[in-house]
Amino acid sequence: MKVILAEKPSVGREIAKVFGATTKREGYIEGKGYTFTWAFGHLLQLAAPQEYGYYGWNVQNLPMLPPKFKLSLRKVKTKDGLVDDPGAKKQLDIIKTLFDEATEIIVATDAGREGELIFRYIYYYLKCKKPFKRLWISSQTDAAIKDGFRNLKPGTDYDTLFNSAHCRSQSDWLVGMNATQALSLSSGTRSVLSLGRVQTPTLAMICARYLENKNFVPETFYQVAIQPDKDGQLFRAISDKSFKTREEAQAVLEKVEPTGLVLSVDAKPRKEPPPLLHDLSSLQQEANKRKGFTADQALSLLQNLYESKLVTYPRTGSRYIGDDVFAEVPNLIAKFNNHETFGKQANLLTGVKLNKRSVNAKKVTDHHAILPTGEMPNHLTPDLQAIYDMVAGRMLEAFNQDCIKEITKIVIQSGAKYVASGTVIKTAGWRAVFNDKDEEKKDEENPTLPKVQQGENLPIVNKALLEKQTKPKPLYNEASLLKALETAGKEIDDEELRQAMKDSGLGTPATRAAMIETLLKRNYIVREKKNLVPTVTGLAVYDVVKNQQIAQAELTGNWEKRLEEIRSGASVSEFQDEIKAYTSTITKDLLQAGKAIVIPKLNR
């Protein structure tokens, strides 16, 4: 009997369905000579320090460098502390029984580093010796699954991928556990001051932005505005220069003449392509902006929709789909033809050529972008409905036509030069789906500008001196933080470039929401309205570690580079030795530095 092990039940069931296996058992499905079972993500993890004999939190133990790492069952928190996760235990027992009976194992965990680790940890923990082959697919359509089974790879092809995964896991343990204990112990506060490769750079970003914002000294500057009149239609134009002093601006204001000469009129159409389909992060950002949901809330609502089979797999980092999934999109759109809010747009997309911006098989990683499944929901709670509509609406946007705008710029001479700019949407295209206002800066803009000709003289009916102030970068909120994490704090607005940066981002789509919650739980940050603001504890920790490598996003980038080299065959022990050396150094540093930490009893 061959046993197929998937990363999660949904995939196990999907594969079983393709094979036509229908006999449902507890924790697996049988049929056609195969058994289909699954994990629930990581069932096993690196064992806690006490399992290597490092009891309590003790400076004597530091740095903790276990000669050989052990695996232990996933834990859950209860009132009695951490205990084995009963669900994980039960499923692992089922997998053990099936592996014992198996002639061959087919590894169908997600096609990526962590998917490989999920399987190998199980395999080695159970001391299994059965031969295994690897299924490597990036979408779960029938065709992709069948094709994948015709092209099963030898299990050993992925040994180096496992090595890189195992290194990632061990390195995070070594640095995180040791740094956390070192700082907590030396601070003498008896509280947990956690540090880690992902959480500490994230905390640093929040603190740095907060301090930058708080210490920002606004500068006042002045502009002059005029209001020309074109056949009764007034519009506003602003001086093309800004002035440091009121006097300079006042002089310009006084030179405004009774009429203004139109020097140039520049009207050009601009195509605005539809947004890409949602991945988890972009959906969390939108949910935060539109509804004020936290990253954690958005994820759990989405998980609920996924378990109700209403949307595809949510923890994806890809905003693209492959051609196989695209082939199903017209049918999917047609399901919304009679939909109350989306019906009109769905009908408009029927039978027309769809925009293929979100179609690119090469950019589909472990999972494709989030789509509705085509299963129609009824009686969703308002929150679930809101998230569902964001997924369904985004599908209608993503395959829609470009939005065509006309951007007009009028330059007028009246003493000095003045500029009026306006944007008019000529063809709404994808923007018709939600009928949203353009988020781009619109404060200076006129919604519509009258038709004027170059060389025309227009009466100036009003003029004014404007006093303005420069503004600091805003504090992070969950949406802007999630966006910043994807590119490790570097600000990149170009959507395509951002996609390319994802491999060196901080954390993964699946873990970011939990990481923000960790920072809140540690009392490092608090939510103030929508903003994420550091506490005095957070700032004190930041102050101690800000110049350490562990607080730099680049640490992840450096590790990723090394891990990728390991995946292509480079030495494992060399990297491990470096990590151990770094662990010793940072532990020693923090045992000293932590003494300087000052955390008042009364926290903000």
Add this chain to the structure above:
DNA sequence: GCAAGGTC
């Protein structure tokens, strides 16, 4: 009491 990774 602690990391980051995955998932129900």
